[in-house]
Amino acid sequence: MSFFEYLHLLFTDYTLRTTTLGTAILGAVCGMLGSFAVLRKQSLLGDAISHAALPGIVIMFLLTGTKNSSMLLLGALASGLLGAYWIKGIIKNTRLKSDTALGIILSVFFGFGMMLLTYTQKLPNANQAGLDKYLFGQAATLLTSDIWLLGIVAIACLIVLMTFWKEFKLMLFDPDFTNVLGFDTRKIDVLITTFIVLAIVLGLQTVGVVLMSALLLAPAAAARQWTNSLSAMVILAAIFGALSGIIGTAISATADNLSTGPIVVLVSAVFVFISFIFSPQRGLLFKEIKIWNNRKLLEEQKTLAFMYDIAATHEDITHPHTVKILNNFQGFTKKTLQKLVVKEYVNVNDNMWSLTKKGYNEAESLYSQYVNDDD
Amino acid sequence: MVERRIAVQIDDLTVAYNYKPVLWDIDLAIPEGVLMAIVGPNGAGKSTLMKSILGIVEPLAGSVRIFGKSYDKQRSIVAYVPQKGSVDWDFPTTVLDVVMMGTYGSLGWIKRPGKKEKKNSLEALEKVGMLSLKGRQISQLSGGQQQRVFLARALVQNAEVYFMDEPFQGVDATTEIAIINILKELRKRNKTVIVVHHDLQTVPEYFDWVTFLNVKKIATGPVKEIFNDDNLTLTYGINYKTSIIK
Numbered sequence: 001m002s003f004f005e006y007l008h009l010l011f012t013d014y015t016l017r018t019t020t021l022g023t024a025i026l027g028a029v030c031g032m033l034g035s036f037a038v039l040r041k042q043s044l045l046g047d048a049i050s051h052a053a054l055p056g057i058v059i060m061f062l063l064t065g066t067k068n069s070s071m072l073l074l075g076a077l078a079s080g081l082l083g084a085y086w087i088k089g090i091i092k093n094t095r096l097k098s099d100t101a102l103g104i105i106l107s108v109f110f111g112f113g114m115m116l117l118t119y120t121q122k123l124p125n126a127n128q129a130g131l132d133k134y135l136f137g138q139a140a141t142l143l144t145s146d147i148w149l150l151g152i153v154a155i156a157c158l159i160v161l162m163t164f165w166k167e168f169k170l171m172l173f174d175p176d177f178t179n180v181l182g183f184d185t186r187k188i189d190v191l192i193t194t195f196i197v198l199a200i201v202l203g204l205q206t207v208g209v210v211l212m213s214a215l216l217l218a219p220a221a222a223a224r225q226w227t228n229s230l231s232a233m234v235i236l237a238a239i240f241g242a243l244s245g246i247i248g249t250a251i252s253a254t255a256d257n258l259s260t261g262p263i264v265v266l267v268s269a270v271f272v273f274i275s276f277i278f279s280p281q282r283g284l285l286f287k288e289i290k291i292w293n294n295r296k297l298l299e300e301q302k303t304l305a306f307m308y309d310i311a312a313t314h315e316d317i318t319h320p321h322t323v324k325i326l327n328n329f330q331g332f333t334k335k336t337l338q339k340l341v342v343k344e345y346v347n348v349n350d351n352m353w354s355l356t357k358k359g360y361n362e363a364e365s366l367y368s369q370y371v372n373d374d375d
Numbered sequence: 376m377v378e379r380r381i382a383v384q385i386d387d388l389t390v391a392y393n394y395k396p397v398l399w400d401i402d403l404a405i406p407e408g409v410l411m412a413i414v415g416p417n418g419a420g421k422s423t424l425m426k427s428i429l430g431i432v433e434p435l436a437g438s439v440r441i442f443g444k445s446y447d448k449q450r451s452i453v454a455y456v457p458q459k460g461s462v463d464w465d466f467p468t469t470v471l472d473v474v475m476m477g478t479y480g481s482l483g484w485i486k487r488p489g490k491k492e493k494k495n496s497l498e499a500l501e502k503v504g505m506l507s508l509k510g511r512q513i514s515q516l517s518g519g520q521q522q523r524v525f526l527a528r529a530l531v532q533n534a535e536v537y538f539m540d541e542p543f544q545g546v547d548a549t550t551e552i553a554i555i556n557i558l559k560e561l562r563k564r565n566k567t568v569i570v571v572h573h574d575l576q577t578v579p580e581y582f583d584w585v586t587f588l589n590v591k592k593i594a595t596g597p598v599k600e601i602f603n604d605d606n607l608t609l610t611y612g613i614n615y616k617t618s619i620i621k
Binding site for chain 2: 039041163164165166167169170172173174176177179180181182183224227228229230232233
């Protein structure tokens with residue numbers, strides 16, 4: 001299938017269109033909110049909340065007997081919020097650290113949810129089949145009404161972010177100072193956490209409880225690599241999230257029997273991978289290249305400085321000396337000498353080298369540069 | 376001598392995190408216009424005292440008044456410099472942005488900083504000698520520069536009372552002098568500056584008022600009158616001058 005055929009299908013096929021829109025909006029919302037989770041170092045909160053949502057889904061089914069996704073997600077919302085609330089309670093009231101609290105709530109809620117799930121599957125009621133789709137998600141089951149819900153949450157989230165931008169930024173950077181200035185961090189915290197829980201719950205149908213947190217964190221982690229501004233990071237994360245949804249859906253639609261949720265998560269992981277290696281400021285590749293270049297440059301400068309010291313003992317600074325002398329200097333290589341020649345700092349004739357006027361001035365400025373560097 | 380107003384009045388303040396009290400029954404009256412050091416050993420509750428005055432830590436008992444009113448009502452005339460290690464400096468923002476945060480309090484909820492706030496922030500940056508670095512990413516600052524940024528953020532608050540938690544920690548001599556000169560200038564303008572301080576040697580030179588703290592208040596008053604071996608020994612449990620092996 002060519003790109004244009006796919007594009008045509010995107011506008012004509014109901015399921016494909018709904019799924020693409022759904023995963024794109026979900027990815028964008030998760031990217032935005034995920035930025036806050038990442039910067040607050042609460043990356044695992046999303047994981048705990050999504051796992052904590054499972055028992056809520058099953059209990060809701062047991063109580064009402066429907067598989068109406070809105071009803072089930074209401075159950076997920078309730079138990080997700082309960083999980084988040086308990087995590088914060090444990091951190092506040094015990095000496096346990098946040099990772100332990102998250103781990104406990106995650107596994108206890110998920111274990112309870114799995115137990116209920118296996119129990120329901122043994123019930124003599126054909127209706128329960130399909131509940132397990134919430135484990136890994138099933139994007140194809142998205143309906144137009146789900147898209148509307150996602151769209152409304154996305155817009156609400158955007159409005160809240162823009163309205164309280166200043167307060168969010170302040171609390172993310174310096175919570176104590178936020179309180180001192182008179183902003184109640186608990187209120188800001190409740191606002192952020194509520195939206196994170198909402199985004200997670202809405203994503204359960206598409207991506208599932210197990211993989212949901214990846215969609216929250218991956219676009220944000222990738223975006224952080226490319227920018228040093230909070231607003232740019234949030235926007236980029238939203239774009240990465242949306243692209244993950246669109247590309248992931250396309251891959252799973254063109255390849256048979258690949259479920260959408262995991263593919264979307266994998267695509268977002270590709271964004272992370274690329275960002276970690278290739279981003280110009282923080283990427284591993286450029287960092288290594290920078291360090292390597294810097295080392296080479298320092299080697300050159302040290303060699304030049306050594307030659308400068310020798311040349312300075314002569315009245316004529318361009319007086320030739322034997323290359324052999326340089327062997328006394330550790331770190332000297334023929335290659336560095338050649339580079340200095342290319343830069344016209346040094347002339348080499350036979351086995352004799354001499355500084356040029358340009359090289360002499362350069363060496364002199366190096367001295368003052370390193371002496372006066374007061375950082 | 377003219378009777379000075381009391382800037383900060385603390386009565387019966389007691390704070391406990393778990394079982395043991397961190398601060399026990401503190402009574403303290405800090406007069407307006409002093410530059411005061413709070414000294415005491417590690418775990419003496421110096422930072423906690425500051426945090427309970429500012430409402431970050433909930434005290435078990437006692438009251439704090441700033442110019443006669445509760446902190447809630449006096450927020451706008453109080454500035455705070457936290458320890459620079461209390462935040463993550465890898466946060467994606469710039470020097471100017473951090474300083475502008477000092478204006479958020481007077482703006483209140485939702486309202487964004489405008490031209491006036493930006494101008495004030497740039498002025499504060501100039502005072503601490505950081506104007507040329509206004510656009511720099513904060514992760515690229517040295518320890519001394521971080522401290523200057525925090526100081527500028529407090530200056531923007533344009534307060535009457537300044538609380539600073541170890542502003543000299545981990546900064547080089549140049550920055551230390553720059554900071555103390557700014558603090559002395561604040562005192563000249565009759566501002567009250569309260570500083571958690573560790574370097575006993577510099578107390579007489581930098582400060583005119585001092586409080587010795589070790590869970591309880593040991594002594595408080597003018598440096599000239601009470602900064603002596605007796606109080607130091609009472610606070611630290613050893614005589615720091617004779618305990619160093621010669």
